[in-house]
Amino acid sequence: MPSTIFGVLLGQPFLTGYLLYLGATSGQIGFVLAITTFVNVLQIGIAYWMQKLKRRKWMLVLFVALHRILWSSTGLIPFIFSKEYWVSAFIVMYTAAFIANTAGSVLWTSVISDIVPARVRGRYFGIRNTILNALGSIAMFAGGTVLDRVPGGEGFLVLYFMIWTCALLNILIFLFYPEVPFERSTESKFLPMFTRPLRDKSFIRAAFFLAMWLLVQTLVVPMYSYVMLNLLKINYQTVSGLTVLQTVMMMISFYIWGNLNAKYSNKKLLYWTLPIIAVSCLSWGLLSIFPTLLVLIIVHTLLGVGVGGFNQLSFNFVIGDTPKTERAMFFAVYSAVTGFASFIGPMIGGKVYEWITDLPLWMQIYGLQASAGVIMLVMAFTLGRRVLSD
Template sequence: MAEGVVAEGVMACAGGAILTGWALYLGCGPFWVGLLGALPFLAQLMQLPGAWLTSRFGARRVALLTVLFSRQAFLPLVALPFLPLPIEVKRGVLFTVAVAHHGLGILCNNAWVTWMGDLVPTRVRGRYFGRRTAISTLAGALATFTTGTFLDGARASEYTGPALAALAFTACVLGALSTALMALKHDPVRHRVASPFQAARVLQPLRDGAARRLLAYGMTWNAALGLAGPFFSLYLLQDLKLGFTLVALQGSAASIARMLSAPLWGKLIDRLGARWVLRACVSGLVLSPVLWVLAGPDRWWPIALEALLGGVLLSGHGLANFALSLGVSPARERPFYHAAFAMTGGAAFALASAAGGMLMRLFPPSHLLLGYACTALQLTFLVSALARGFAALLSRQLIEPAIRPQPSGAIASRGPRPMRHPRRADRTEALPEPAALAPAVSPLPPPPAP
């Protein structure tokens, strides 16, 4: 948990918003700013090399080395504003730093997820990550507010360059501290045998019935998010004319809702199972784009309601999705399963974002729908709601291997009751593999979260 708090400080000092600030400071045009924003999704291609490194050298070792270099990649930015270099060279340095940070971060992500799957016992996984998410969300919100205020003050005083350099230096210091805290965690898998790379291991998630269903769900869900998510801030500023302060307030309200609800969702996941929580959350999240459409320049309450409702449901969805992906993945093949979930989900989000931009060009600027005037953005949001509804249907077919179906006679004798988790062993290696349960139940898992 302490490592997660410090990691949020690193992202607040050098995350996507700050890197965009660097791009604007160096005079980058919209194309390069957009490319910088697309790097986290393009970096998902590193999941497969990350899976190989994790299986070859061990999750803990790979996670520590990659997180160290990923969070020290910002060191060149500390001196960048003060060097007498051509502006084109400085832009090249910025994009090299961003590529190194995101690429190494994905390698670390694969190893870290595998490591946590071994380290955190299944029976407390929901509660632990629920608390960790709540604390990290609070730390991230406070750190982001602090860095934003600091940078705004520096811009007003025309010290943007030194302020950005100071944030880069702080990110490196916090990155070193977070690596030291991560090193305190042990590797519960002793005598790990390095296994050679085999193409069959890469394709294993496609042969696993439970994994295939989760892959299909993850691609659909991320595509639904990509259709509308990147344009929500534009909608608030351009169509609703809320202003930056109210946009920040909307984001803060959603973060508070996520923080407060995460521990409760964690307990429900441990009690009822990740599949049931995910199904309930994705069904409610279908309403989010509809609430966006109902809002107007003089009607803000749907946005406020969506911030609270969406924050709560996204918190439960993220935790359940993560727990379900760990439960579906066999311990030995977990790096390759996570690579498959992350790569397909990231690709679906990126392609859907491009498709959303095309849809807004195809739709008329204003259109009457059931007597209600809709803009091109609002029509795109409605398409996203339909895609979310399809994802909700797919979620009903997901399988959670840790839950065993009871004999029909036993269920009938007690009447219809929700299925409970059995007492499970602490070690994830003791769980049955998804393939073993595929014949017993209808044979599908989560995307990355980024």
């Protein structure tokens, strides 16, 4: 729970808002949004190193603590650095935080997949994610209200006091994680261990397709907050309200996808999420004929259902459809492939918004998203159908 509040108050749309407050451009915002996924390439080395550990728990606590401390320390930037260094300092601290998080996520995935029995995994994560996203919705709405009533640096300082409290609680709670037995890889050398996922044709085809999908998706989706705050001039409370709506729809969908997962395979359900995400992007084009708020409600509703299912089912696919002894390396390879694509996407997206500033305003507000939606629909009904079919 404290981890959820921590992540919500430091993530979208507050991350974009804080970067704008620090003076970041759209290109810099795109770069920051991309960092979290780019560092996932390090997970391959971490998955190999993890096989040497006798106890995973304390390494998990260490890297979780580093991530929470470094990311929450970005709130001190205006008090420590001169204004011209604010954005650069944020990027350095944020990058270091997510390098630590990369190690922590490999360890956490390995531990949690051993804690939760396979027979209840789909329902468990559905219920778990539903509860946490309900809490995240409340935190999102509260954060937006704070920034609207206390604008500027003082508002962000209030948020960071809550963030620092949650970071401390989260680190303390991780100390109570159980130390579960670790079933190590059957391979002892790096190269055979690394190539094991690459030899699994079904897995690697799905991983590369999902990487292509995320490349197109992250061209536009991470920039939603930028468009709403900077181009449509919507206030923080409305933006956070829309994000709450998206989170609520994710919360509902987690439970539904979890129950469906008891009947249908991870890959089949994962395929069903693709058209929903594509239509969400395509729906931005409705701004040309319908009121702005109505269209944004449609966009965020569809995005919540689609992305909620995509995230949950891709995670279940990696930890459920792979050999237990090699799970860490399969997860690392998947994260590296999709992470690299998700790094390039926001980088290109942020630059594109800089390049199209001289084009008509409609192209900046909804033209790019609608174009991405068309591409994603074509991908879903052609290559996606072939790769994710059982």
